[in-house]
Structure formats: structure tokens, C-alpha cells
Amino acid sequence: MRLSTYILRRVAMLIPVLLGVLVIIFVIAYVIPADPARAWAGPRARAEQVQVLEERYHLNDPIYTQIWIYLKNVVLHFDLGVSPTTGRPVRDDLKAFFPATFELAMCAFFLAIALGIPLGVVSALRRNRPTDHFSRVIALTGVSTPLFWSALLLQFLFYYKLGWLPAMGRSTIDITRYTGFVLIDSVLNWNWTAFGDAAIHMILPAATLAFYSMGYLVRITRGSMLEVLEAEYVITAKAKGLPRKIVIYRHALKNAIIPPLTVLGVEFGWLLGGTVLLETIFAWPGMGRYAAGSIVMVDLPAVVGYTLVVAMIMLLSNLVVDILYSVIDPRIRVGGKRR
Amino acid sequence: METREDLLVVDRLKTQFFTYGGVVEALDEVSFEIRLGEIFGLVGESGCGKSVTATSILGLVAKPGKIVSGRVLLDGENLVEKSEQEMNRVRGSRIAMIFQDPTSSLNPLFRIGYQVAEPYIYHQRRPKRQALKDATEILAKTGLPDAVEKSRNYPHELSGGMRQRAMIAMSLTCEPDLLIADEPTTNLDVTIGRQILDLVKDLQREFGASVLWITHDMAVVAQMCDRVGVMYAGTIVEKTDVRTLFRNAKHPYTERLLRAIPSAVKSADKLEEIPGSVPQLIHPPTGCRFHPRCDHVMEICSRVKPVELEVEPGHMVACHLFGGEKEAT
Amino acid sequence: MRIPGSMLFSSRYRLLQKRLHPITKEWGLTFYVLRHSTLAVVGGLIALAFIFIALFGAMLAPYNPISANIQDRFQPPSASHPLGTDTMGRDVMSRMLAGAQHSIKAGLIVLAIAVPLGVLLGGIAGLFGGWIDEVIMRVTDMFLAFPSLVLAMAFSAALGPSLFNAMIALSIVWWPMYARLVRGQALAVRETSYVEAARSRGASNWHIMFKHILPNCLSPILVTLTLDMGWVITAAASLSFLGFGAQPPIPEWGRMVSDGRIYMLRAWWMSVFPGLGIVLVVLGFNLLGDGIRDSLDPKLRRLTEVTWKPEKTSSSSTD
Numbered sequence: 001m002r003l004s005t006y007i008l009r010r011v012a013m014l015i016p017v018l019l020g021v022l023v024i025i026f027v028i029a030y031v032i033p034a035d036p037a038r039a040w041a042g043p044r045a046r047a048e049q050v051q052v053l054e055e056r057y058h059l060n061d062p063i064y065t066q067i068w069i070y071l072k073n074v075v076l077h078f079d080l081g082v083s084p085t086t087g088r089p090v091r092d093d094l095k096a097f098f099p100a101t102f103e104l105a106m107c108a109f110f111l112a113i114a115l116g117i118p119l120g121v122v123s124a125l126r127r128n129r130p131t132d133h134f135s136r137v138i139a140l141t142g143v144s145t146p147l148f149w150s151a152l153l154l155q156f157l158f159y160y161k162l163g164w165l166p167a168m169g170r171s172t173i174d175i176t177r178y179t180g181f182v183l184i185d186s187v188l189n190w191n192w193t194a195f196g197d198a199a200i201h202m203i204l205p206a207a208t209l210a211f212y213s214m215g216y217l218v219r220i221t222r223g224s225m226l227e228v229l230e231a232e233y234v235i236t237a238k239a240k241g242l243p244r245k246i247v248i249y250r251h252a253l254k255n256a257i258i259p260p261l262t263v264l265g266v267e268f269g270w271l272l273g274g275t276v277l278l279e280t281i282f283a284w285p286g287m288g289r290y291a292a293g294s295i296v297m298v299d300l301p302a303v304v305g306y307t308l309v310v311a312m313i314m315l316l317s318n319l320v321v322d323i324l325y326s327v328i329d330p331r332i333r334v335g336g337k338r339r
Numbered sequence: 340m341e342t343r344e345d346l347l348v349v350d351r352l353k354t355q356f357f358t359y360g361g362v363v364e365a366l367d368e369v370s371f372e373i374r375l376g377e378i379f380g381l382v383g384e385s386g387c388g389k390s391v392t393a394t395s396i397l398g399l400v401a402k403p404g405k406i407v408s409g410r411v412l413l414d415g416e417n418l419v420e421k422s423e424q425e426m427n428r429v430r431g432s433r434i435a436m437i438f439q440d441p442t443s444s445l446n447p448l449f450r451i452g453y454q455v456a457e458p459y460i461y462h463q464r465r466p467k468r469q470a471l472k473d474a475t476e477i478l479a480k481t482g483l484p485d486a487v488e489k490s491r492n493y494p495h496e497l498s499g500g501m502r503q504r505a506m507i508a509m510s511l512t513c514e515p516d517l518l519i520a521d522e523p524t525t526n527l528d529v530t531i532g533r534q535i536l537d538l539v540k541d542l543q544r545e546f547g548a549s550v551l552w553i554t555h556d557m558a559v560v561a562q563m564c565d566r567v568g569v570m571y572a573g574t575i576v577e578k579t580d581v582r583t584l585f586r587n588a589k590h591p592y593t594e595r596l597l598r599a600i601p602s603a604v605k606s607a608d609k610l611e612e613i614p615g616s617v618p619q620l621i622h623p624p625t626g627c628r629f630h631p632r633c634d635h636v637m638e639i640c641s642r643v644k645p646v647e648l649e650v651e652p653g654h655m656v657a658c659h660l661f662g663g664e665k666e667a668t
Numbered sequence: 669m670r671i672p673g674s675m676l677f678s679s680r681y682r683l684l685q686k687r688l689h690p691i692t693k694e695w696g697l698t699f700y701v702l703r704h705s706t707l708a709v710v711g712g713l714i715a716l717a718f719i720f721i722a723l724f725g726a727m728l729a730p731y732n733p734i735s736a737n738i739q740d741r742f743q744p745p746s747a748s749h750p751l752g753t754d755t756m757g758r759d760v761m762s763r764m765l766a767g768a769q770h771s772i773k774a775g776l777i778v779l780a781i782a783v784p785l786g787v788l789l790g791g792i793a794g795l796f797g798g799w800i801d802e803v804i805m806r807v808t809d810m811f812l813a814f815p816s817l818v819l820a821m822a823f824s825a826a827l828g829p830s831l832f833n834a835m836i837a838l839s840i841v842w843w844p845m846y847a848r849l850v851r852g853q854a855l856a857v858r859e860t861s862y863v864e865a866a867r868s869r870g871a872s873n874w875h876i877m878f879k880h881i882l883p884n885c886l887s888p889i890l891v892t893l894t895l896d897m898g899w900v901i902t903a904a905a906s907l908s909f910l911g912f913g914a915q916p917p918i919p920e921w922g923r924m925v926s927d928g929r930i931y932m933l934r935a936w937w938m939s940v941f942p943g944l945g946i947v948l949v950v951l952g953f954n955l956l957g958d959g960i961r962d963s964l965d966p967k968l969r970r971l972t973e974v975t976w977k978p979e980k981t982s983s984s985s986t987d
Contacts (some may be wrong), residue, residue, distance in 0.1 A: 020810030025822075032826040140958070144951040146902045148909045149925055149943030156932055230401070231694070233446040236438060238399055239508065241431030244423070254448050267813075277677030277906055281929075290820070292910055300825055306821040308351050311814045317811075330493045331447055 006326055014315060021311045026070050029304045030059070030177055060098050074223045080305035090281035092304035094287055098309070099180030101171055101279065101286030107183075107202055112267070116214035120221025120255065127226065135218060143215030147274050151208045151281040155335045158204060168283040171198045205282045217260055224259040228252045252277025254328070261325055265318035268277045272310050340528065345549030346549045347373040347517055348397070352409035354388075354395045360620040365391045365404065367573045367628075368655040370647070378543065378550040380581070382557065382596070386394075386620075388573040389553045396551070397543050398432060413517070419583060429508030432462045435510035436519040437539075438482045439503035441524050445494040448574045451505050452478070458512040467526045474508070481508045483521070500531035502539070511542060517553045524559070536563060561585060569593050572628040573620055577645075589656040627659065635660055708959020714952025715897075723771040727767035733758060733766035733919050742935045754928065754939035760937060764845040764945055767919035771949065774835055774904035774913075775897045781839035783893065786846025787885070793847065794854025805851065808844040816841045816904055824912040831904075831920065838903055842896070848894060849894050853885045887964045893955035898950035905946050921946050 003256060033039035037054040058069050073079040080090040118140075123135040159167035166172075171182050173194040180247070187195035189195035200307050228234060229252055237251040283289070287306055294302035349371050356363035365388050373379040381389050394400050396411050398418060411418040418429065435458075436442040446454060452474045459470035471490070479486035481504040494502055503523060510518055520539060524532035540563060543550055552563055558569055560581065567584050568579040569592065577590040588594050624631050630640035637659060644656045702708050721728070722816075739946075740757035743749050746921035751760040793804040811819070846916075857863055863880050871879075905922025907913040914920030915929070923941040928938025946984075 009788055015808050016806060017813060020806065022816075025811055028822050028826045032823070078966075117499075140951065140954050141947075144898060144954050145947050146903075146905055146909075146922070146925075146943065148922070149907060149939070149946065152925065152929060152932065152939055153943070156936065160933060169825050174495075202952075207834065231350065232438065232443040235394075235399060235401075236444045236506075237446065237457075239430055239438075240458050240461075241427045241429065243427060243455060244455075246461065250451075251446050251605055255446070268881055269815040273817035276817065276821065280910070291818075295821065295825055295829075298825075303825040306815065307818055310818050313816060315813050329448060331495050333614045 003326065007323055010319060010322055018315060019313070021315070022071060022306070023073060025304060025308050025311075026067055028307070029065055029300065030057075030070065031063070031279075033300065040081060040084075041202045043298050046082060058248055064070040074308070080308065081301035082301055083294065083302045085294060085299045085302065090301050093290060093302065094305055095311050096180075097285065097287040100284060101212045101275050101288055102180075102313075103181045103183060103273070104202070104205055104209070104284060104286060105268065105275060105280070107206040108213065108271055109268055111206055111210035112214040112217060112271070113264070115210065115255070116217030117221050117323065119214070120257070120260070121225050122219040123218065123332040124225035124229065125248065125254075129161060131224075136222075139215035139218035141215075142211045145212065146277075147208065147212050147252060148277040148281060150210070150212065151278050153206070154204055155281060163176060165204050166201050167204070170201050170202075170285060173197050178247040204279055205284060209271055209274055209278055213267055216263065216270075221262055225256040225305075226253065228256040232253070258325065258329055261321065261328070265314065265321040269310075272313060344375050345372045346414065347377045347400050347551075348410070348412040349396065350410040350412065352395055352411065353407045354391055355407050356402055356404040357620075357651060358403050363404075363620045364394065364623055365573050365620055367623070369573070369575050371568045371571075371575060373549050374566075375553055376547055376549055377565040378433060378540075378552050378554045378563055380554060380560045380567040381570055382554055382560050382567060383570035387622075389555075389570055390521055391573075392570075393436065393521050393551065393553060396519065396641065397430055397436060399425075399430075409567055415441045416644070418632075428462075430514040431458045431515075433508075433515055434519065434523065434636045435513070435515040437503075437506050437510050441506045442494070442526070444506060445502055446488070447494055448491065449493075450494055451494060451497065451537070455509045455512065457503060462513050474512070475640060477508045477512055478505060480503075481511075481542070482534075483508070499527050500534065503527060503531075503535055503542045505537070507538065507542070507610065511546060514546055515548055517551065518548045521553045522555070524554075539563075548594045557596060569596065572623060574628055574657065575647075576629065576658065577654075583651075583654050587651075587654075589650055589654070590658050591660070592629050595634075600660070625655075630639050644666060673684040679931045679955070698975075702748050705959045705962065707955045707962070710957025711952045711957075711959060714948060715956055718768065718949045718952060719772065721765060722768040725768045729759075729765040731759035731762040734917050735761040742931070744935070746935055751941045754935070754938050755931065760924075760941055763919035764942055766919065767921055767924065767942075768912055768945075770831065770918065771901045771904065771946070772919045775900040776829070776837070778838045778842055778900045778904070779893060779896060781836075782842035783840075783846050785842035786848075787850050787882070787889070789843070790850030790882055791849035791854055791885075792852040794858065794875055795877055795881065796857075797858075801851070804847065810845050811841065811844040812848075814841070816908060819906060820903065820909065821912065826906060829912045829915065831908070831914040831918065834904060836905045836928055837907070837912075840898060842900070842950060844891070846892070849888055850881070851887050854881045855887065856883050862940050869979065876927035889956055891961040891964065894953055894960055898953035898957070901953075902946065915936075 028037045037050045037057075038045070040057075041050045041053050041164065055071075058065050061069075065319050078091050079096070082088065083090050083093060086093055086257040102220075119135045119139065123132045128134045129131055138230075155167045170184075171189070171194065173186075175182075175189045175191055176192045178188050178324040186192070229248075231252075233255075234247060234252050237247045242251070272288075275286060276292050277288075278284065279286045279289035280292045287309065291303055292307040293299075294306070306316055344637065349369060351368040351370050352366055353364075353368055354366040356365055369381070369388070369392060369591035371381075380393060383389055387441075391400065391404070395406055396418065398421070401408060406419055409419065413429065413433065418426065421429070427474060445451070452471050455478060456467070456470035458466060459465045459473055463470075463535075465473065475486050475490045478490055482491055483504045489497065489501065494505075497505070506523070523539070524535050536559065539550070552559075553561060564581050566580045567578070568575045569584075570588065571592050577584070577593045577614055584593065586596065588597055624641070625647050626639070626641045626643050627633070630636045633640065639659050643659070645659045647655045647657045648662045650656050650661050673770035700836040713933055726733075735758070737753075740749075740753050743756060743757070745752045749759050749761070751764065753759055754763070787833045789804050789808075793801040796900070814822075820837040823840055824834050827833035829837060835908035857880055858876075860880075866876055866880065904913055905920070905925070908920045909926040911926070914923045916923070924942035925939045925946075928935065928940075928942070931938055
């Protein structure tokens with residue numbers, strides 16, 4: 001199968017899952033709450049406001065009408081309702097908060113990959129030696145530490161005690177926004193002071209998030225590398241008399257990298273989930289803090305809208321990972337299914 | 340029979356695996372020699388140590404395993420004592436290997452041509468483009484149809500027979516002195532296997548290499564080999580030229596092996612089996628390792644390990660039936 | 669032309685390599701390897717200590733964990749209050765001892781709902797195949813499209829904030845992973861010759877499920893279960909931290925971290941110790957789960973260079 005055909009098929013397979021995701025969201029938003037209209041209008045809404053919502057979303061009609069109206073609203077207009085807290089459409093709120101979260105998640109993601117995969121490889125090569133123990137303990141501690149606590153502790157240490165890094169926010173310098181991504185905008189403004197400022201604000205949250213999420217990557221990389229090092233084609237490569245470096249970094253690593261690669265999509269999802277906790281603590285003006293704040297205000301539309309957006313990002317990232325995977329592994333394109 | 344110079348001498352090689360279940364004595368003082376330009380067959384049941392012999396020669400014994408003692412002399416140089424770097428100059432260049440399963444022995448993520456070209460690139464320092472071109476040539480030599488096109492394919496796009504041809508091409512790139520073939524036809528169907536046998540024999544003549552041919556198939560031994568070593572449970576029990584083996588086998592195990600071969604004369608239901616199975620090598624039988632399954636077992640067999648005796652010129656047998664009077668230890 | 673028996677031998681060997689053999693039969697060896705892994709033993713001890721505290725912690729607490737004692741506010745760690753006191757003068761150590769039960773309850777309840785549900789659905793999917801498999805696995809995919817914490821958050825937002833609802837939310841989120849695991853195993857087992865043999869004897873689907881599929885899933889489930897215990901505890905604590913789970917004055921550890929957050933400069937011990945407790949417990953379960961995984965993995969076991977003699981060697985050594 002050609003690569004382009006494979007990608008098209010993969011995208012087509014996404015549609016039913018996306019539809020299912022929308023149905024789950026519908027259940028959360030309209031079926032579970034005892035009085036959905038009241039839940040959507042917010043705890044302080046007046047009776048007329050609740051009435052308006054009821055009519056707008058046909059909440060007194062049978063459930064299949066409701067789901068039809070809901071799907072039409074979401075798919076055609078991306079209408080996620082109005083947040084009773086901010087009084088604005090949830091869609092607009094999320095649009096404003098999205099870049100901050102995405103920027104943070106991407107930075108943490110690449111940091112986790114850059115640290116996690118080499119650590120896993122080294123761990124496998126030095127199996128049962130101090131380096132291996134060290135990297136496994138690091139990985140395990142990262143996985144075992146609740147994000148909200150490590151964030152709190154690091155903030156306390158690096159800001160209050162040492163004063164090396166800022167504790168809150170994304171930046172302190174105002175610049176013209178083009179993309180909403182501060183690191184990119186500061187470069188576009190040719191303002192290196194702003195870039196440095198944004199970068200310094202990024203360090204602590206991104207590092208905390210990366211430390212938390214890289215453990216899984218270390219474990220999977222280590223396991224797959226150990227397995228591949230025993231594979232027959234690696235023995236063939238050795239029997240050919242290839243230098244150790246070529247055997248390990250060309251023949252073994254290319255194969256060993258596939259399992260960690262397949263979990264990168266899940267990994268990114270974790271990072272996004274983690275941002276809820278992290279943004280709360282670092283006062284990071286992103287979707288996660290918005291969602292966490294909405295929880296306190298019992299703002300159902302905001303929470304539900306956030307959940308939908310996160311699920312969509314996760315589906316997309318899984319798609320990207322699958323495509324990447326099929327580029328590396330030529331076998332995958334044959335049947336379109338994993339081994 | 341003319342005597343030729345020895346290319347490879349394996350001298351009392353002892354390889355053991357240190358597992359949680361105990362020490363597996365995979366090879367117990369295995370000795371044989373391969374002469375220049377000959378095909379030496381190593382035959383025996385599964386699990387008797389044939390493949391371990393091959394990996395021991397190449398210094399590639401898998402992790403809990405170790406060569407405990409013994410020597411492997413290639414042109415007089417002891418390979419066991421060589422460093423990893425020195426061995427890398429031997430592997431693939433002076434000794435090359437063809438594996439049993441071409442499917443799992445080829446790296447699934449690299450094109451055939453590149454994998455065949457690697458020895459050119461790393462042993463002979465040819466530029467990559469030249470190496471890839473030469474790889475196509477040697478692939479064509481092994482009878483791979485459309486070698487130019489196939490060399491751009493990935494392993495999963497070729498059939499089993501084609502993959503094994505690619506493996507053979509890969510092993511011949513540096514014109515090795517010794518080719519080790521570890522049951523290269525086991526995973527192929529019979530007609531393709533036959534083609535591969537003919538191919539190796541032709542190429543061996545052309546390149547003048549010696550071959551260590553590992554198999555459990557007596558018919559293949561008869562067709563391919565000049566001399567044969569019969570292995571049982573990590574020991575060599577009989578060693579001679581192929582004619583003598585089929586006419587005048589001495590060791591009880593060899594006799595039984597030969598009787599287990601089906602032929603046009605005997606019908607399949609009269610085939611004889613060897614009673615019992617290959618023993619566990621963690622606690623191998625004492626004395627002669629074959630004695631629990633042997634028809635001619637004597638009192639001494641369970642106590643003393645038999646030494647190799649030359650029963651006629653060039654015919655070695657390790658059995659107490661032939662000169663067990665000496666109680667050597 | 670082959671030597672009789674050799675084919676049979678090698679095919680059996682392959683079967684072993686594919687890990688379809690129920691390794692749980694070798695509990696003796698598994699336990700042996702496990703005991704010899706220091707980290708796994710440490711993890712097991714932490715987990716045991718935690719269970720003990722969860723059971724008897726409330727009785728061991730030297731102070732009342734709930735009632736306020738205003739004159740003792742913000743006491744730093746000292747002999748009388750080893751872990752200090754909080755905003756209302758309550759002893760942090762007593763609150764932690766009394767609160768351990770909420771964490772373990774969360775873990776146990778969530779897994780007690782999620783695991784049987786996932787195992788059942790996964791088993792059915794793998795066993796019956798066809799459209800049943802297709803439907804169940806697509807539903808699983810949909811649930812796995814969400815980060816678990818976010819989905820649990822949305823469910824608890826709809827259900828209303830309470831510790832019980834948080835557990836329900838986590839259970840809804842947790843089952844798909846088990847469904848996937850069991851289905852994969854079931855598919856592999858279904859193809860084996862011994863299941864085909866059982867089928868040809870007329871064994872029912874349920875017989876195959878309980879006699880062949882579930883025993884084969886036991887070890888991977890055990891590993892996942894142990895690791896997940898840590899995960900669920902963290903997730904429940906995270907929900908509490910966000911205000912979804914335990915409501916005051918319940919001394920849930922995540923909630924305690926959250927309550928102490930704004931007093932970090934004044935009374936760091938309020939947040940640091942409960943958080944440290946979570947880390948220790950989760951680390952314990954992770955170490956134990958990792959240890960079990962390694963000791964059950966035949967590949968790793970083969971590489972383990974320990975000498976293990978199942979029975980006393982009777983005969984003397986050969987050479």
C-alpha cells in the first residue's frame with residue numbers, strides 16, 4: 001500500500017471514534033446531570049435563563065432529538081455552549097487559552113523524549129549496572145510523584161528558597177501577539193529579551209511535566225531495546241563483523257524505537273491531562289487552569305468543552321504518531337494493522 | 340584420500356550457560372578440524388549443541404553463556420583469545436555465517452541491498468554507492484531474479500527462498516575462508532531447499548571456501564559433505580569422511596541415526612526410532628552421555644567418559660566398545 | 669528424513685517462547701526471583717505498611733484528626749507534633765494516619781469495579797470475535813481517546829463533587845485498559861492448538877474462557893493491577909486536589925496538599941508531608957509491580973544469572 005493511501009485510510013478510521021467521543025461527551029453533558037438545563041446555566045442562574053437554555057438545546061424533547069441538535073451544534077458551529085462564569089462562549093475562551101497549554105505541552109513533550117529515550121537505551125545497554133539502576137530509579141520516582149506535589153515542591157525550592165526561576169505565569173513582557181505562542185511571537189517581534197523571559201518561565205513547568213511523564217518512556221524503551229538486542233537480526237549484524245556502534249545504533253535502535261514511538265500519542269495525552277494540575281499551580285494561563293477554575297465554579301459547559309478539545313488533540317496526536325510509525329516501519333503499510 | 344591443510348581447528352571446546360536452573364554444559368570438550376576447501380558436516384538431533392558450536396567459533400555465544408575452556412584456531416590463530424575488535428575483523432570477513440531462519444535473521448527495517456552491502460562498507464571501506472552496486476551483483480550471482488529491483492525491497496516483500504539467497508549473498512561478500520551454514524534449508528520447502536543446497540555447493544566451488552554445514556538431516560549430509568562429525572548432547576561421538584560413515588559407522592548412536600533414515604527400500608512404518616530423547620544438559624548423564632539410550636551399554640559407560648580412538652585412519656570414535664580397557668580420566 | 673521427535677520438540681519450544689504457557693504454574697520460581705530483587709521487596713514492605721496504616725491508622729493517631737484546636741495552629745514539626753499542625757491546629761501526622769484509608773479505599777473500589785468489567789468485556793470480545801469484538805473494541809477506543817484524568821474530571825463534574833463520585837468516575841475511565849489486555853491475550857490463546865483441541869471435544873465458550881483464557885491472563889493482570897493501585901491512588905488524590913474528591917474535613921492526602929498550598933511559606937509541612945506519603949505509597953506499589961513483572965517475564969528470567977535448584981541434586985556432578 002502506498003503511504004498516501006495508508007494515511008487516508010487512517011484518517012477515515014478516525015471518524016467513527018470521533019463520533020463516539022462526541023456521544024460520550026453528550027452523555028456527560030446532558031444525560032448524567034439530574035437537571036441538565038440547570039447544570040448548564042450554572043448555580044446562580046435565574047429561572048428565565050434556565051428556560052432559555054432548555055428551549056435552545058431542546059432539553060425537554062426526546063433524547064434522540066437532543067443528540068441530533070447537539071451534534072449539529074458541535075459539528076457545524078463548534079458551539080460548546082456559554083460559560084456561566086465568564087459569560088462568553090466556551091469556544092472563544094478555549095481558543096484564547098489553547099496556545100499557552102499547547103506550547104507548554106509541546107516543550108515538555110520534547111524534553112521528555114529527549115531525556116526518556118536515551119535514558120532507556122543507556123539503561124538497556126548497561127543492564128543491572130549502576131547506570132541502569134540510576135535511570136530506573138529516576139524514571140520510577142518521576143512516575144510515582146503526583147504532579148501537583150512535585151510542582152509545588154519545585155516551585156517552593158527554585159522560587160522561594162533559591163530565587164532562580166519565576167514561579168508564576170508565562171511572561172512579564174508585553175509583545176504583539178501573532179500566534180499566541182509566546183516563544184514564537186517573541187522571535188517574530190525580534191525581541192530577544194521577551195524570548196528569554198518566556199523561556200525562563202517555561203523551564204519549571206515544562207521540566208516538572210517532563211519528569212513526570214518520561215518514566216513510562218524510559219521503561220518501554222529499555223524493555224524494547226533489551227528485546228531487540230537479543231533478536232536474530234542483531235546477531236546477524238554482529239556475525240557480519242559490523243562495529244558495535246553500528247550494530248547498536250543502526251540495527252538495534254531503529255527497531256527498538258518503534259514501541260516507544262507507538263506510545264507517544266498516549267504520552268502526549270498524559271501531558272495534556274497533567275497540565276490541569278500544573279497550570280493551576282504555576283498560574284499558567286492555559287486551558288487546564290481554565291478547566292480547573294471552572295470546576296470550582298461548577299461550570300459544566302467549560303469543563304465539557306475542555307474535555308472535547310483535549311480528546312480531539314489526543315486523537316490528532318495519535319494519528320500523527322501512526323503516520324510516523326508507518327514511515328519508519330515498512331511492514332505496517334501492508335495490512336494497515338499493527339503486528 | 341588426499342590430506343589437505345587444516346583451516347580451522349576446534350580443540351576441546353567447552354561452552355556453558357549459567358542459568359537460574361543451573362549450569363548447562365552445552366559443549367563438553369568438542370574437537371574437530373575443517374580442512375581447506377572441504378565441507379564438514381555437523382549432524383545431530385535438536386539441542387545437541389550444533390548451533391552453540393557455530394556461535395562459539397564466532398565468539399557470539401548469547402548472554403548467560405561463556406566459553407569456559409578450549410581453543411578455536413583459524414590458520415593457527417586462537418580466536419577465543421582475541422579481543423572483540425579483533426574478532427570483528429574476522430567475522431563477516433574471514434568467517435561468515437548463514438542462519439537457519441532468513442525471515443528473522445534479516446533486519447525488517449532495512450532494504451535488502453543495503454544489508455548485503457554492509458560488509459563491503461565496513462570491512463572493505465568501499466564507498467556506499469559502489470557497495471550497493473556490488474551488492475546487486477553478488478545478489479544476481481546467487482540467482483535472485485531481478486536483483487537490481489529486489490535489492491531495493493524490504494525483507495518482508497521477498498519469499499523465503501529469496502531471503503535465504505540474500506543471506507547467502509551477504510555471507511559471500513568478503514569471500515570468507517570459512518562459511519558456517521546453520522541448517523539453512525530447515526525453514527524452506529523441499530524444492531527450494533534443494534536449490535539452496537546446489538547453490539551453496541556451486542558457490543563453494545567457485546569461491547574455494549571451506550564450509551561448516553550444520554544439519555540434522557542425514558540425506559543432506561550424504562549429498563553435501565566431505566567429512567562429518569556426529570554430535571550427541573554436547574559431545575562429538577564419531578568423526579570420519581562421509582563414505583565411511585554410511586558404510587562403516589561404529590558408534591551405536593550413529594548406527595541408530597542411520598537406521599532412522601527412510602529410503603525407497605524401507606517403508607515409513609518400519610522406520611526405527613531412537614528410544615528416549617536428548618538428555619537435559621543441566622545434569623547430563625555421567626560417563627558417556629549416550630549410555631541411558633544405548634543398546635550396548637556396559638558397566639563402565641556410566642562411570643567413565645570415553646576418549647576418542649582412531650579405529651581406522653581418519654575415523655575417530657568415542658565409545659567404550661572400541662578399546663574401553665583403558666580407564667582414562 | 670528428519671530425526672523422529674526433533675520436530676515435535678522444536679515446535680513445543682516455540683510455543684514456550686511465545687509466552688502462551690501459563691507461567692503461573694511456576695509460582696515457586698517466580699516468588700524466588702521476586703524475593704531476590706531488593707527493590708521489589710522494599711516495594712512490598714511499603715505496600716504492606718501502607719495497608720496496615722489504612723486498617724489501624726485511625727486508632728494509632730495520637731490526636732483527633734477532625735476537631736480544630738485553634739491555639740496550636742501552624743506548629744512546626746516537634747516532639748509533640750512530629751509532622752507539625754495545620755491551619756486549624758490539627759496534628760498533621762494524626763490526619764495522615766486517619767486519612768490513609770481513603771486512599772486505599774479509592775484504589776480498591778475503583779479496581780474492584782474496573783477490573784472485572786474490563787476482563788469480562790475483553791474476554792467476550794476476544795473469545796467471540798466478529799462484530800461483538802468490533803463493537804466492544806471501538807467503544808474501548810473511544811474511552812482511550814481521552815486522557816484518563818481529564819475524562820474522570822468531566823464525569824465527576826457531571827456527577828457532582830464527592831469522594832464516592834470520584835471513584836465512580838475513575839472506574840468508568842479505568843476498565844478499557846483491562847479490556848484491551850485481556851482481549852489481546854484471548855486472541856493469542858484462541859489460536860493455540862490446545863484450545864482448538866478443547867473446542868473439538870465440544871468445550872463451551874465459557875469453559876474455554878475460564879479454563880484457558882483467564883489463567884493465561886492472570887500474570888499480566890496481576891502486574892497491571894499492582895502498578896494501577898499506585899496510579900489510582902495518584903488519580904484520586906489529584907481529583908481531590910482539584911476539589912472533586914474528598915470534601916473537608918475528610919483528611920484525604922491529596923486534599924491536605926491542596927489545603928496547605930497557600931500556606932507553603934508559612935507552614936511547608938502541611939503540604940510536604942501528605943505529598944511525601946503519596947509518593948512513598950505509589951513508589952511502593954510501582955516497585956512491587958515492576959518486580960512482579962520482571963519475575964514473570966520468561967525472557968528476563970532466562971537472563972537472570974542466579975542459580976536456582978528446584979529440588980536437591982541427587983547424583984553427584986558429572987566431571
